[in-house]
Amino acid sequence: MHRPRILAIQAGLGGEDGNSAALLAHALPHLEPHADVELVTLASTPGFAPHRDALALADAFVLVTGTYWDGPSSHLQRFLEEATPSEGTALWLGKPAAVLVGAHAVGGKSVLARLQSVLATLGASIPPMSGLVVTLAAQIAIDHASHGHADDLWSTADLEIVCHNLLVATRVDRSAYRAWPVDRRDPSRRWLR
Template sequence: MQIFALDGSLGGDDGNSAVLLDAAVEWLQAHATVARASLARAPGFAAHREALAGTDALVIATGTYWDSWSSLLQQFLEQATPSEGTPLWLGKPVAVLVTAHSVGGKGVLSRLQGVLATFGALIPPMGGLVLTHAGELARAHAGPDCEDMWCVEDVAVVCHNLLACARGQREFRAWSVDRGDPGKRWLRRGGALPGCGRAG
């Protein structure tokens, strides 16, 4: 099994997306051969076409930049347009890992998965996640009360489901989900929320 792990972030090897991709590569290497590349080091689609052609599945990581993926990844996708619907993509499972400082990451995840599906790729169940700085701070402060927020450990679920799809299996896993009262009111009237330093 050949996996291609592509860091599409602007930060490259020094960015947060690289750390998240590290976790995925570490998990995948126990089950497959993983090739890794960075658009910050080698921009453009042509530099990675051969690796994409030889892979059974793909992991793409990106940061969030003004509610979108990186300009490097946008350029990659634009240049890849002529390969839409070809064996480079058709039926290949793709996992997506997104980092963000506070907001916008879920929109990036959903839209990027949609673009990849249009290229012809297969999106596994629970095949992507968003890790945010705000979420990590909340998890560190609130612990179990943040059960419904993605964490680094959820990368194992994403990677397991990616490999299951690549092998033609349906033995999927799910991450932990808060099954309490989703309609419970959590915003109180009158005044700022505790711990919020912003005025207005």
């Protein structure tokens, strides 16, 4: 059986020492026994171009970011903006993606939904239950909950399901997927007169 290659794109502003790195560290034990995982830290190597070859080789992706003013990190925003010309190409088409978001208290769910939408538009597939938001507020609630009252709060324990579903999705035959037509001219050209 093919051992999938997963590209983990860690985009937190804290780099290798931040909460996004810690969130990814909780996910890796669920992936590494079953896949070859390559880690990219955008704080250390920003932009899209340096990672194009790794994207091409990957069978699946994990994007990890914090929540900053109700959006993803500026590193991830830049990466996605520079990735625009690759929409609908083999870099993305049909490759499953998981999204992990950290947030202090609020705003993470909108970041998760936005990133899953962007990935689907680029051409990636979004497996069921392949994204979550871990917040400081939820962790405090979980630590103080009793009698299952925190079961509906996402936690790092839920990463097992996210990673499982991502790995299952790598077994899908992507060869039948098709992309819609995309304007491949310079996306940064001036079009408003």
